[in-house]
């Protein structure tokens with residue numbers, strides 16, 4: 717299957733992760749040079765974990781200019797291994813010197829409504845992100861936006877109460893808010909994602925297709941996920 721121009725296929729997930737880590741660092745350097753700060757939205761799930769590990773191992777002298785957000789979070793107790801916060805924190809953010817006031821975890825341990833209220837305030841100072849990272853589930857969901865579900869328009873944040881993937885209760889940035897970014901980088905690996913990628917390319921209305929970017933939109937996949 718022919719891939720669109722903004723798609724890139726890597727030999728394997730490791731090469732994709734190493735390239736993504738370099739790409740994110742270059743985007744940070746550019747944003748810091750131009751605006752004195754880098755606002756990054758991180759993806760949940762397992763796909764970005766290797767990138768977080770590589771970022772956690774990298775020695776940088778510009779962490780004080782990084783501002784870290786989350787695209788979505790699962791409503792579970794603090795430090796639950798299934799929280800998106802847990803690998804993000806343990807693999808990367810605990811290992812570097814991004815100021816804690818610039819790390820914006822979604823506080824879903826407080827409950828979905830309280831976490832939404834807290835996050836709404838955190839979003840006020842950042843009308844446009846520099847870079848949004850996204851993953852995709854095997855059903856074509858991204859962040860916590862699921863196929864076949866309808867979502868209110870005009871909101872930055874949404875509470876998903878019926879996720880088909882556990883846990884059912886989640887907090888997510890809306891497609892509109894995720895698209896308020898200079899760059900969007902969709903990172904998708906593994907054979908399990910192949911059917912959804914094929915469906916997306918064939919025009920199926922999947923949440924992964926709802927997110928665009930103000931400047932640069934890219935989809936990075938590995939060979940295992942590439943539709944035939």
Ligand SMILES: O=C1O[C@H](COP(=O)(O)O)[C@@H](O)[C@H](O)[C@H]1O
Pocket residue numbers: 759760761762763764787788789790800850851852853854857858859860881
């Ligand atoms: O539940 C979620 O799943 C998707 C995909 O996760 P992965 O483990 O297949 O990479 C993820 O992008 C989303 O943030 C997460 O909450």
